[in-house]
Amino acid sequence: MENKKKTTIKDIAKALNITPSAVSKALSDHPRISDKTKKAVKKAVKDLNYQPNHLASALRKGKSNLVGVIVPRANSNFFSSVVQKIEERLSKEGYNVIITQSNESFSKECKNIESLLYTQVDGIIASMANETTVLDHYETIKSKGIPLIMFDRGEDTLEVDYVGIDDYNSSFAVVEHLKNQGCKRIAHIGGYSHTRIYKNRIIGYKDALVAFNLPVDDELIYESKLKIEDGRRIMQQLLELPKPPDAVFAAGDFAALGALQVLEENNIAVPNDIALVGFSNETFTSLIKPGISTINQRSELIGTLAAETFLKRVNDTNWKPKLNKIIVDSELIVRDSSNKTKFLDRS
Amino acid sequence: MENKKKTTIKDIAKALNITPSAVSKALSDHPRISDKTKKAVKKAVKDLNYQPNHLASALRKGKSNLVGVIVPRANSNFFSSVVQKIEERLSKEGYNVIITQSNESFSKECKNIESLLYTQVDGIIASMANETTVLDHYETIKSKGIPLIMFDRGEDTLEVDYVGIDDYNSSFAVVEHLKNQGCKRIAHIGGYSHTRIYKNRIIGYKDALVAFNLPVDDELIYESKLKIEDGRRIMQQLLELPKPPDAVFAAGDFAALGALQVLEENNIAVPNDIALVGFSNETFTSLIKPGISTINQRSELIGTLAAETFLKRVNDTNWKPKLNKIIVDSELIVRDSSNKTKFLDRS
DNA sequence: TTTCACTATTCAAACGTTTGAACAGTATCT
DNA sequence: AGATACTGTTCAAACGTTTGAATAGTGAAA
Numbered sequence: 001m002e003n004k005k006k007t008t009i010k011d012i013a014k015a016l017n018i019t020p021s022a023v024s025k026a027l028s029d030h031p032r033i034s035d036k037t038k039k040a041v042k043k044a045v046k047d048l049n050y051q052p053n054h055l056a057s058a059l060r061k062g063k064s065n066l067v068g069v070i071v072p073r074a075n076s077n078f079f080s081s082v083v084q085k086i087e088e089r090l091s092k093e094g095y096n097v098i099i100t101q102s103n104e105s106f107s108k109e110c111k112n113i114e115s116l117l118y119t120q121v122d123g124i125i126a127s128m129a130n131e132t133t134v135l136d137h138y139e140t141i142k143s144k145g146i147p148l149i150m151f152d153r154g155e156d157t158l159e160v161d162y163v164g165i166d167d168y169n170s171s172f173a174v175v176e177h178l179k180n181q182g183c184k185r186i187a188h189i190g191g192y193s194h195t196r197i198y199k200n201r202i203i204g205y206k207d208a209l210v211a212f213n214l215p216v217d218d219e220l221i222y223e224s225k226l227k228i229e230d231g232r233r234i235m236q237q238l239l240e241l242p243k244p245p246d247a248v249f250a251a252g253d254f255a256a257l258g259a260l261q262v263l264e265e266n267n268i269a270v271p272n273d274i275a276l277v278g279f280s281n282e283t284f285t286s287l288i289k290p291g292i293s294t295i296n297q298r299s300e301l302i303g304t305l306a307a308e309t310f311l312k313r314v315n316d317t318n319w320k321p322k323l324n325k326i327i328v329d330s331e332l333i334v335r336d337s338s339n340k341t342k343f344l345d346r347s
Numbered sequence: 348m349e350n351k352k353k354t355t356i357k358d359i360a361k362a363l364n365i366t367p368s369a370v371s372k373a374l375s376d377h378p379r380i381s382d383k384t385k386k387a388v389k390k391a392v393k394d395l396n397y398q399p400n401h402l403a404s405a406l407r408k409g410k411s412n413l414v415g416v417i418v419p420r421a422n423s424n425f426f427s428s429v430v431q432k433i434e435e436r437l438s439k440e441g442y443n444v445i446i447t448q449s450n451e452s453f454s455k456e457c458k459n460i461e462s463l464l465y466t467q468v469d470g471i472i473a474s475m476a477n478e479t480t481v482l483d484h485y486e487t488i489k490s491k492g493i494p495l496i497m498f499d500r501g502e503d504t505l506e507v508d509y510v511g512i513d514d515y516n517s518s519f520a521v522v523e524h525l526k527n528q529g530c531k532r533i534a535h536i537g538g539y540s541h542t543r544i545y546k547n548r549i550i551g552y553k554d555a556l557v558a559f560n561l562p563v564d565d566e567l568i569y570e571s572k573l574k575i576e577d578g579r580r581i582m583q584q585l586l587e588l589p590k591p592p593d594a595v596f597a598a599g600d601f602a603a604l605g606a607l608q609v610l611e612e613n614n615i616a617v618p619n620d621i622a623l624v625g626f627s628n629e630t631f632t633s634l635i636k637p638g639i640s641t642i643n644q645r646s647e648l649i650g651t652l653a654a655e656t657f658l659k660r661v662n663d664t665n666w667k668p669k670l671n672k673i674i675v676d677s678e679l680i681v682r683d684s685s686n687k688t689k690f691l692d693r694s
Numbered sequence: 695t696t697t698c699a700c701t702a703t704t705c706a707a708a709c710g711t712t713t714g715a716a717c718a719g720t721a722t723c724t
Numbered sequence: 725a726g727a728t729a730c731t732g733t734t735c736a737a738a739c740g741t742t743t744g745a746a747t748a749g750t751g752a753a754a
Binding site: 365366368369379380381384403406407408409 | 734735740
């Protein structure tokens, strides 16, 4: 019933009494093929329900037109929006995008890379899992001469293209904002400093404190996985200090949310007693009350730029991977969790 | 420098002075190949940095071991968790998963299917875009004899495997819960009724009203895209009624959130004046105050079952697509937005 | 009429792997 | 010694497409 055997270019050739190569050339609009033949082929394609076989053409051409994307998780405003833009841009150029998730796991990330290479992708656009410290699997990609573009979470030592915001400056801007709100003791819930971006956020935070003559106090600085529970736990510890902070800057929105929950449970006024800022502009930060101030990482722009960087690399035949950082400006979004002035006005 | 030409099975053969077929058989652990040869091949694979070419093997074997997944959007608790489980299950069986997003757009969905077919996937697991009413592109999949599994959003007329919850019963349960909370005038913010699941939610709602002797009032029933703005707009309209409802059941959490915002802005007590229930258990429903009661759609289970259904189909050589609905039980999660008893107890 | 240029097509090999059949060599049984 | 069975390997074709070179056919220029 359903045509068990799939129609191939040969079937079309047979039907039209021409050779497979003529069909192939007609399909790719070769100038030497007559319009008559092209029309006939187009018709036969419809009639016979022909579906080109990507496997065969990719094998022959040595180019799969597939691009692999690795994200730590798709379930995030930032990553899903980056991915969407990558796909939007690349599909315009005839590429298909394979999205894989590492779920923040190192071994999953390795497996993803392995299967993407096996699938013969023409390039890989990736953001590292939190767990990842060893970079051998990324080196493998490079060693095969396949373009590798990192975004958001990448390491300089990889020496490849990178697209992201300036974490140092973003962090600095947050502290500056909190200082302007009159905060004097600013705590930091950071990510693990083995990751470049979190390290930079910590340094930006510290440098800003120094720049604004605020105390750098190690008991106000924590490293964590930045999950809700981490935010809760650390906030509790901060509240137990003899001198608690008057502001908390978390390097991730979920940690900020955990902190907010603890603050509310302890009836501490936000932002007036303790102001709060997160990082990443997750959807929920604008949905809850009070809204959480945060950093917009410009996911759309990052996605588009990552895609365009890949296109540049793949089209440059004699290109060698080297460190090339594209830094886009981030944006501080001030919401109620750190907007003291608004609340002062009202009272 | 970087081995420009990729190592193939032939290179290994040459290095070991055996034939390519011996190498191929050694790699696939063929019983007729001696252990000595197998060991030598394994060593050469490492030494020469050999990477199997999926394109070639898939072409020859007529099986790509690729499965396409189409979701309306990855940026959602439900879909990303379904996808994660599908991947988890299928990767155990040696399949790679290609995730694509339709962004709720009909034309994007068509393009996704086209490129998945072109990539020669062995099967497609999909959830329909909101916009989709015509099903020709899905019929194309069937006509090629490729297993198609729908989940959550599917239509019976497609006559394929389907995995999802019972929307009718879920909806019924919500109304029953609201009745038990003492609500008498229950409004419904529904999705578009051309979609099976939303239609069923509407019918379940109406039938429950009848079953519990509550009025079915058309001015309390709306259809929409279920976005935040829709929830806001409709809630405003409901409040302007001469007799506003004492409960609102939205067929989506984002619409419920919009409604909640309007209620708070109008200082209407939730749940006591108006109780509120959503649908889907989006992350934020548990993060905001008050938490929004909602339906847990059992995303993990649905993902696993969809994957397993695919495996069953792909391994059954003479299988013909037919309607086969796998319905899993949903779970009503009662949070503060509809838990009157809790608030009565306290007062 | 030969030569040249052009057009439309065919030829044949290639991409890298898999696989059943064929084959040679050795061991086992009668 | 001959038949039989088993082991380990090679042979050759195939999967569906692409592509440069070759070829045939037409018309025009010399």
